[in-house]
Amino acid sequence: TMMADLPMDGGSLARRSLWLTTDPEEERARNPEIQADFSDEIGLMSEESTSLCFTVSGATDGYGYASAGGFSETEFEIQEGRLTLDYTAPAESGEVELWVVVQSEDGGASVWTGTLEVVE
DSSP states (O other): TTTTTTTTTTTOOOHHHHOOOOOOGGGGGGOOOEEEEOOOOOOOOOOOOEEEEEESSOSSEEEEEEESSEEEESSSEOBTTTTEEEEOOSSOOOOEEEEEEEETTOOOEEEEEEEEEEEE
């Protein structure tokens, strides 16, 4: 639902499996947590690169998605509770939507969403 308005030009398809359980709630695995270590107001020049850093608990890897521009890798490993994604802004100016998904070995997942402004 969060990516329903993502433009289809230059996009790629991703899928995610969903695990269901009937275990009692107190025995269920918990979703990981993700928190950005930067201000909500991100601005970049066109084609400029930056590292986006997050504090993460309960997850093993993460994935970055963007409505424009792109990340240097398709999958990022979480190191000691830290996730760093290298992002490059598109050539065109405007607002870019970002999604960062982290997942645990048990099938749990969490999503961080944000926007950044690209200026020429």
